[in-house]
Amino acid sequence: MSDHKESSHDEGELSDESHKRSNRASSSEEAKSTSSSKGLESKMRESILSRLSKRKQSESDDDTTEQRFSIQPKDAQKAKEERYREKERERRKEREHRDDRRGEREVETRQKDRDFKGRHEKPGRDVKSHEHRHHHHRKHEGDQHRRPERDRSSDRDADKHRRREDRNKDRHRKSRTPDEDQLKGSPIKKPRHTNNQEEAKLFDRGFSVLDPNYKTKEKEVLVVEDVEMSPIEILEEKDEKEIVEVIIDSPVGPKKYSKFESDPESDHDEQGKVESENDDEDDDVVEVLDDPLNSDDESDDDKYNRTPEDREWEDMTEAEQRLHREAMKKRHAVRQKALISQLPVFYPGLMGCRNIDEYECVNRVDEGTFGVVYRGKDKRTDEIVALKRLKMEKEKEGFPITALREINMLLKAGNHPNIVNVKEILLGSNMDKIYMAMEFVEHDMKSLLDTMSRRNKRFSIGEQKTLMSQLLSGIEHMHKLWILHRDLKTSNLLMSHTGVLKIADFGLAREYGDPLRKFTSIVVTLWYRSPELLLGTRLYSTPVDMWSVGCIMAEFILLKPLFPGRGELEQIKKIFMELGTPTEAIWPGVTELDGWKALTFEKYPYNQLRKKFLAGRLLNDTGFKLLNGLLTLDPKNRFSASQALDHEWFTFREEPYPVPPEEFPTFPAKSEQNKAPPPAAKPKQPENRMAHVDPETAKLLKQFEVRPEQVKPGGFSLKFDPTRF
Ligand SMILES: Nc1ncnc2c1ncn2[C@@H]1O[C@H](COP(=O)(O)OP(=O)(O)OP(=O)(O)O)[C@@H](O)[C@H]1O
Numbered sequence: 082m083s084d085h086k087e088s089s090h091d092e093g094e095l096s097d098e099s100h101k102r103s104n105r106a107s108s109s110e111e112a113k114s115t116s117s118s119k120g121l122e123s124k125m126r127e128s129i130l131s132r133l134s135k136r137k138q139s140e141s142d143d144d145t146t147e148q149r150f151s152i153q154p155k156d157a158q159k160a161k162e163e164r165y166r167e168k169e170r171e172r173r174k175e176r177e178h179r180d181d182r183r184g185e186r187e188v189e190t191r192q193k194d195r196d197f198k199g200r201h202e203k204p205g206r207d208v209k210s211h212e213h214r215h216h217h218h219r220k221h222e223g224d225q226h227r228r229p230e231r232d233r234s235s236d237r238d239a240d241k242h243r244r245r246e247d248r249n250k251d252r253h254r255k256s257r258t259p260d261e262d263q264l265k266g267s268p269i270k271k272p273r274h275t276n277n278q279e280e281a282k283l284f285d286r287g288f289s290v291l292d293p294n295y296k297t298k299e300k301e302v303l304v305v306e307d308v309e310m311s312p313i314e315i316l317e318e319k320d321e322k323e324i325v326e327v328i329i330d331s332p333v334g335p336k337k338y339s340k341f342e343s344d345p346e347s348d349h350d351e352q353g354k355v356e357s358e359n360d361d362e363d364d365d366v367v368e369v370l371d372d373p374l375n376s377d378d379e380s381d382d383d384k385y386n387r388t389p390e391d392r393e394w395e396d397m398t399e400a401e402q403r404l405h406r407e408a409m410k411k412r413h414a415v416r417q418k419a420l421i422s423q424l425p426v427f428y429p430g431l432m433g434c435r436n437i438d439e440y441e442c443v444n445r446v447d448e449g450t451f452g453v454v455y456r457g458k459d460k461r462t463d464e465i466v467a468l469k470r471l472k473m474e475k476e477k478e479g480f481p482i483t484a485l486r487e488i489n490m491l492l493k494a495g496n497h498p499n500i501v502n503v504k505e506i507l508l509g510s511n512m513d514k515i516y517m518a519m520e521f522v523e524h525d526m527k528s529l530l531d532t533m534s535r536r537n538k539r540f541s542i543g544e545q546k547t548l549m550s551q552l553l554s555g556i557e558h559m560h561k562l563w564i565l566h567r568d569l570k571t572s573n574l575l576m577s578h579t580g581v582l583k584i585a586d587f588g589l590a591r592e593y594g595d596p597l598r599k600f601t602s603i604v605v606t607l608w609y610r611s612p613e614l615l616l617g618t619r620l621y622s623t624p625v626d627m628w629s630v631g632c633i634m635a636e637f638i639l640l641k642p643l644f645p646g647r648g649e650l651e652q653i654k655k656i657f658m659e660l661g662t663p664t665e666a667i668w669p670g671v672t673e674l675d676g677w678k679a680l681t682f683e684k685y686p687y688n689q690l691r692k693k694f695l696a697g698r699l700l701n702d703t704g705f706k707l708l709n710g711l712l713t714l715d716p717k718n719r720f721s722a723s724q725a726l727d728h729e730w731f732t733f734r735e736e737p738y739p740v741p742p743e744e745f746p747t748f749p750a751k752s753e754q755n756k757a758p759p760p761a762a763k764p765k766q767p768e769n770r771m772a773h774v775d776p777e778t779a780k781l782l783k784q785f786e787v788r789p790e791q792v793k794p795g796g797f798s799l800k801f802d803p804t805r806f
Pocket residue numbers: 446447448449450451452453454467469501519520521522523524525572573575585586587588752
C-alpha cells in the first residue's frame with residue numbers, strides 16, 4: 082500500500098516537474114529568440130516550441146489523473162521493480178535467519194504429521210478421503226479469519242519452512258530451460274507489467290481467507306488482464322461446489338436408491354465422521370495433513386497451485402496474483418470433471434426414491450384406467466401398503482401428466498384422515514416404472530355396496546351420516562387447498578376395516594384458482610358428472626365435485642347408481658327426468674351453455690326425486706333436503722362442502738345419530754384376496770338342508786341317523802333345491 086502511495090506521489094511530482102521544465106525551456110527559448118536576429122529559422126523554431134509548450138500545458142491540466150495512474154515510462158517502472166526486488170531480498174534474508182532456528186522443530190512436527198496421516202488414510206480410499214479432507218480444508222480457509230492469532234502464527238512458521246525448502250528446489254531447477262518448465266505445466270514467462278490503479282483495488286480488499294500454503298515464485302513475471310475477480314470470490318465459489326460434492330458422495334448409486342441401504346458407503350461415512358471429529362478437535366493437524374508440501378512426491382504443478390497467504394498476496398505483483406487465480410480455476414475445473422465422472426447416472430427429480438425391490442408383492446388388488454394396484458409388504462418393516470403402478474406406456478412424450486398431478490395433489494392434500502395418504506414414490510428396477518406407495522385401505526366403496534346389495538343389506542341412517550360427514554370433510558379439506566378432484570365416484574372411495582372413509586385416485590385432480598380458468602369439460606365418470614359439465618361448460622369449479630357427492634349420497638342409500646346413463650345425452654335426460662328440466666328461472670344462464678343451445682330437451686316436471694326418497698322412506702325430510710341441496714341443477718346454488726357439513730342432518734338434534742366409525746360392520750375385503758369369492762362359493766350350510774327335504778324323508782333320515790348331505794344319488798332321491806346351496 083505504501084508502495085502504491087509513494088509511486089503515485091512520485092508520479093504526480095514527476096509530471097509536475099516535467100511540466101515546469103517544459104515551461105522553463107520555452108521561456109528561455111523565447112528570450113533567446115527576441116534578443117537574436119529575427120531570422121526566419123529562429124522564428125520558426127520559436128513558433129514550434131511555443132505550440133509544443135502550450136499543448137503540454139493543456140495535457141497536464143486536463144489529464145492529471147490519467148497521468149498519475151497510467152502506464153509509466155520504462156524507467157519509472159524499472160525503478161519500482163528494482164525497489165520491490167530489493168525488499169524481497171531483505172525479507173528473504175530475514176526469513177532464512179528465523180527459519181534456521183526453527184528448522185529442527187519443524188522437521189519433528191512434519192514427522193508427526195506423516196505418522197498421523199499414515200494412521201488415518203485407508204488404502205483404496207485415497208481419492209475420496211483426499212476430497213473429504215480438502216473440503217474441510219477449504220472450510221477452514223473460509224473460517225480462518227475467525228481463528229486465534231496463535232494458530233495463524235504457527236501456520237506461518239510452518240509455511241516459512243516450506244518456502245525455504247522450496248527455494249532449495251528452485252536452485253536445482255535454475256538450470257532448466259523454459260521449455261522444460263512449460264512441459265511441466267509452469268507458467269510462461271512474460272514481461273513484467275504493473276498497473277497501480279488495479280493494484281490499489283486489490284489491496285483494498287481483505288485477504289484474510291487466503292491459504293497459508295503459498296510458496297512465492299520470485300522467478301515468474303506475468304501480465305495482469307483481469308483484476309476484478311479476487312481470490313476470495315474463487316474460494317467462495319469453490320466452497321459452494323465442494324459442499325455439493327460431499328452431498329453427492331452419499332449412498333446413492335446406480336443400483337441402490339434407498340436411504341435405508343446399508344452398504345459399504347456407510348463405512349465411508351464413518352470415516353468422514355472420524356475426520357470431521359478430528360477437524361473439530363484439532364484444526365492444525367488436518368491442515369498439515371492436507372499440505373502436499375509435506376509429501377515427498379510433490380510435483381511442480383502442486384507448487385503453483387497454492388493459494389498465497391494474505392501477507393504474501395500483498396507483496397505479489399498483479400501478474401503473480403493473476404497466475405494464482407488462473408491456476409486455482411484450472412485446478413478446480415479438473416477436480417470438478419474428475420468428480421463428475423465418478424457420479425452415477427441419475428434423474429435428479431427421482432434421486433432419493435427407493436426401489437420397488439424394497440417391497441414384496443402380496444397380491445394384485447385391481448387395475449384401473451391409470452394404473453394397476455398391488456398389495457405390497459415393506460421388506461424392512463412388514464408394513465402393508467397399496468402400490469399403484471402408474472401407467473407409463475400410454476405416455477409417449479415423457480412422464481405422464483396425470484401421474485404427476487396425482488402425485489402432486491395427493492402429496493398436497495393427503496395429510497387428512499379422509500384422504501388416502503401417500504407414503505412414498507418408488508422407482509421400478511429399470512427406472513421405467515413409477516409406483517406410488519399409499520396406506521392400504523381394505524375396501525373400495527363400490528365393491529362394498531355391490532356386496533351389500535347382493536346380500537340385501539343396507540347402511541343404517543346413522544352409518545350413512547357417518548360416511549357422508551367423512552366424505553364431506555375430506556372434500557372440504559381438498560377444496561380449501563384449491564384442489565378439484567374431478568373424479569369422485571364410489572369406486573374411488575375406500576373404506577378401512579375400522580370404518581374410515583378415504584378419498585383416493587387423484588389422477589384427474591387439478592388445482593383451480595380465482596378467477597377460474599377454462600378446463601376441459603370431459604371430466605368425471607359419466608354417472609357422476611354434473612349437468613353443467615354435460616352441457617359443455619369449461620368454466621367450472623368445486624360444484625362439479627359437489628354434484629358427484631350428491632350422486633354418491635344417493636348411492637349409499639340405494640346401493641346402486643342414481644343416474645346410470647349410457648351416453649351423455651341419456652345422462653342429461655335422466656337427470657332432467659328426476660329433477661325437472663331447468664329454466665332460466667331455476668338455473669340462470671343455462672340457456673347460454675353450448676349443450677343447451679345445441680339440443681332440445683323435453684320438459685320434465687320439477688323434482689321427482691322427493692317422491693323416490695321420501696315416499697320410499699329411504700330418507701327423512703332433513704336428509705332429503707341435504708340430498709336436494711347437493712343435487713341442485715344450478716351450480717351457484719348447489720351446497721358447498723362446508724354448507725353440507727353444517728347441515729342439520731348431521732347435528733345431534735335428530736335421531737338416529739351418526740355411528741362412530743369403529744362400530745361399522747366389518748366385511749371381507751376383496752382387496753385382501755386375489756378376487757372376492759363369488760357368491761356360489763359360500764360355505765355349505767347343512768342344517769338348512771333339512772328344511773328342503775319333505776317331512777316323510779326327513780323322518781326316515783332321522784330314524785337312520787343320516788344327514789341329507791350324506792345321501793348319494795342312486796338308492797333314493799332327495800327333493801331339495803340345489804340352487805339354494
Ligand atoms: N390405497 C389403496 N388401498 C387399497 N386399495 C386401493 C388403494 N388405492 C386404490 N385401490 C384399489 O385399486 C383400484 C384402482 O385404483 P385407482 O382408482 O386409484 O386407479 P385408477 O387407475 O385411477 O382407477 P380409475 O379407473 O377408477 O380411474 C381402486 O378401485 C381400489 O380398489
